[in-house]
Amino acid sequence: MKRAGFVAILGKPNAGKSTLLNALIGEPLAIVSPKPETTRRPVIGILTSGDAQMVFLDTPGIVEHPKFELHRQMLAEIHQAIEDADVVLVLFDATGGIADVERLLAEPIVADLPKSGKPIVLVLTKMDALDDKRAALPIIERAMQSGIFRTSVAVSALKRKFLDELVNVIVGLLPESEFLYDPDELSTQQERFFVAEFIREQVYRYCQQEIPYSVEVIVTNFDERPEGPWYIAAELVVERHSQKKILIGTGGSMIKRIGESARERIEAHLGVPVYLDLRVKVREHWRNDPTYLRSFGYRVKPSPKK
Numbered sequence: 001m002k003r004a005g006f007v008a009i010l011g012k013p014n015a016g017k018s019t020l021l022n023a024l025i026g027e028p029l030a031i032v033s034p035k036p037e038t039t040r041r042p043v044i045g046i047l048t049s050g051d052a053q054m055v056f057l058d059t060p061g062i063v064e065h066p067k068f069e070l071h072r073q074m075l076a077e078i079h080q081a082i083e084d085a086d087v088v089l090v091l092f093d094a095t096g097g098i099a100d101v102e103r104l105l106a107e108p109i110v111a112d113l114p115k116s117g118k119p120i121v122l123v124l125t126k127m128d129a130l131d132d133k134r135a136a137l138p139i140i141e142r143a144m145q146s147g148i149f150r151t152s153v154a155v156s157a158l159k160r161k162f163l164d165e166l167v168n169v170i171v172g173l174l175p176e177s178e179f180l181y182d183p184d185e186l187s188t189q190q191e192r193f194f195v196a197e198f199i200r201e202q203v204y205r206y207c208q209q210e211i212p213y214s215v216e217v218i219v220t221n222f223d224e225r226p227e228g229p230w231y232i233a234a235e236l237v238v239e240r241h242s243q244k245k246i247l248i249g250t251g252g253s254m255i256k257r258i259g260e261s262a263r264e265r266i267e268a269h270l271g272v273p274v275y276l277d278l279r280v281k282v283r284e285h286w287r288n289d290p291t292y293l294r295s296f297g298y299r300v301k302p303s304p305k306k
């Protein structure tokens with residue numbers, strides 16, 4: 001008997017959702033950063049193990065106070081992932097305290113999860129960062145009191161600890177089904193998407209303050225040349241001219257550093273040499289502009305007529 005289904009990974013920004021997705025599928029597919037609000041669009045990662053196939057949906061973090069249209073779009077993606085899911089994982093950083101878990105439980109998205117009728121699993125992550133593992137117990141106890149969760153599992157995605165236990169729990173909750181995708185597939189998303197994400201990852205790595213949050217990456221050319229390196233061109237879109245200056249850096253030093261690191265990451269992923277051509281463009285206040293967001297591929301609904 002085979003089992004298969006979609007598994008949404010939810011949680012606050014920085015909880016470790018993308019790291020968990022990568023650890024589960026064994027490939028650094030989703031971008032990761034110590035800065036919050038890294039993931040903006042769901043990342044799909046497929047794990048086929050024995051008679052079970054799990055299609056994981058890594059989602060953007062649940063932002064407490066949405067400030068931009070982009071944030072509202074990220075929240076819409078979370079709702080969509082819950083709708084698509086057969087099983088929902090809610091991640092909590094085990095180094096957080098009781099007050100943090102209370103805040104997570106009070107989030108409307110989390111509090112409303114039981115209405116979905118889907119099995120919800122609490123996943124305590126970053127257990128490696130706890131000196132005293134017993135500190136996790138009151139957190140689990142408080143979360144389980146809410147009645148939201150079917151069960152709980154404590155893991156470390158970084159150290160790949162207790163992931164088999166988590167997978168066993170998930171498999172037990174999946175519906176009986178034939179596999180949804182080819183067992184050799186890791187994702188269903190286009191390489192263009194991952195390339196844009198890998199570039200954005202380096203912006204999060206090298207740039208500070210508001211710059212990473214103000215950058216969107218658009219792949220404008222993806223030429224799989226039969227000979228020589230593949231030619232990939234991308235635009236880094238910022239909100240202001242001052243940000244463009246910082247992103248380019250003195251004598252182009254910053255954009256060069258981002259480009260070199262991103263190229264290495266892209267080459268490792270695609271397995272071919274790549275020529276990466278980056279340009280910086282200004283699109284004022286794109287994070288709050290539905291037209292820009294739509295042109296960047298976000299599924300923004302038209303605003304209601306005033």
Ligand SMILES: Nc1nc2c(ncn2[C@@H]2O[C@H](COP(=O)(O)OP(=O)(O)OP(=O)(O)O)[C@@H](O)[C@H]2O)c(=O)[nH]1
Nearest residue numbers: 013014015016017018019033037038039061157158
């Ligand atoms: N010690 C430790 N750190 C972890 C673990 N999992 C993730 N991290 C770190 O936590 C930070 C955030 O990880 P991400 O995977 O980007 O978190 P996320 O929930 O996807 O964040 P957003 O996409 O911003 O919502 C990174 O610095 C990770 O290295 C873990 O199991 N142990």
Ligand SMILES: [Mg+2]
Nearest residue numbers: 017018038039
């Ligand atoms: Mg993420």
